[in-house]
Amino acid sequence: MSTVDIHSDGNAGDNGHHHDPHLAHHFETADQQYTSGKLGMWTFLGTEVLMFGGLFCAYAVYRHNHPEVFEYAHQYLDRKLGAINTIILITSSLTMAWGVRAAQMGNRKLLVPLLALTILGGAGFMGIKSIEYTTKWKEHIFIGSGNKFYADKGETDGKAITELEEEAFHLKEPEVAAVPVMKVEPDAIDPNAGTPDAATIKPPNITPAGLASEGVKHPAESHLVYKELNKQDRHRVYTFFAVYFFMTGLHGVHVLVGMALIAWIMVRAMKNEFGPTYFTPVDLVGLYWHLVDLIWIFLFPLLYLIH
């Protein structure tokens, strides 16, 4: 507690200086400073878990009460893009964890590119997320009054929404099995083809379709359509999107913050500030980045993979 000098002398052998420049005066040793920093970070991550816990609770209560709403509305999300984003985020977690290893070993030549790759992963994630959000915006299933289901209020018989379903659920793709099931199919082929919206919405929906050659058959049979929902549930569809945008939005903000923090760490790494005796910032930013990954690991199946 009181013998600061003795311990800082003990550190002198590590870097040849008489006083470790990174050791704050209120810590006895570099190790105490490091473990305290980690404890503080884990406490912060605990509060993050609690914050997201509130949203997960809202999700759980709402899904428990209105399972059909979730089963219906989640079909508008592109699970292939969600899966790709999951892989991207997991990969960026790997590069981050490896970056911490590189920092611990004092390998700057490895640390800087690994951090750059991690930022790239975050950028890729946000890029795909923005494609998803843009698609939602164009399909008018955004938040508030930008949401078709909110505006509809169940008043109409859902003709506009049936057209939306054709686009979003790929019902127009040539599927022999699907045609007899969907009675609305023949009516809607013409109006959609001419719409200017149809052309703009298509690309993001169609690109990943190649991956799902086997998956296309199954969902086509089991697609829950708007008309099958009872009237009360039709009113509630927009609330799924409120949950979706709030949860993924808050998560997206965390990705952006994480990217900024990693950029800051990368600049410091380029100045050769980290090494085997001092790498705490890399470690702590890494913990933050992994938590962002952790939350997405739960968001992905809960929002995209509802069965």
Next chain:
Amino acid sequence: MSIPVHSTETQSTSHAGDGAVHPHIVSPAVLLGVYGVLVVLTIATVAVTSVDLDKFHLGKLNILVALSIAVVKAACVVLWFMHLRYDSPFNAVVFITALFFVAVFLGFAMMDTGEYKPNDEPPGTRIMVTSQNGG
């Protein structure tokens, strides 16, 4: 408070008590192994969703499987990528406490939400009814 914890637990491997930082460095094999598990489980969770497990009348099996996979993935990230396995157990206590209170929050909310009569009236209907009665 944390001094006895870290000096006895995390530093037990080597150089105990010299004050310098001696972190556990995770080996590339472990990092790649964890990554491989995470990727395989991601593919598995997507694949499982396209199968209707409820065909076998096992209730909400699909979401249970999806969440179980997510928990295993999360455990992999926390234990190895986040070093919690090698850390002072005090960090784990902090994290598990947060998870515990989320579980309490969720648990009580879910207990409560089953206790109400379902609201079958569309939003807006009630307001109209009361305004009619009032006027």
